[in-house]
Amino acid sequence: MTDDLGGDPVCWLDRVCPECGLFLDDRDAPCPRCGHEWNSSPAT
Numbered sequence: 554m555t556d557d558l559g560g561d562p563v564c565w566l567d568r569v570c571p572e573c574g575l576f577l578d579d580r581d582a583p584c585p586r587c588g589h590e591w592n593s594s595p596a597t
């Protein structure tokens with residue numbers, strides 16, 4: 554029961570602001586809601 558969505562949660566979780574939970578389409582820009590900046594290196 555860990556894949557009930559049938560998708561890739563990690564894919565979009567990577568785009569959700571850890572500070573306020575706002576979904577961001579562009580991680581290159583700071584969160585418009587709380588100003589959180591994505592300083593972490595890309596997972597490549």
Ligand SMILES: [Zn+2]
Pocket residue numbers: 570571572573574575584585586587588589
């Ligand atoms: Zn935020």
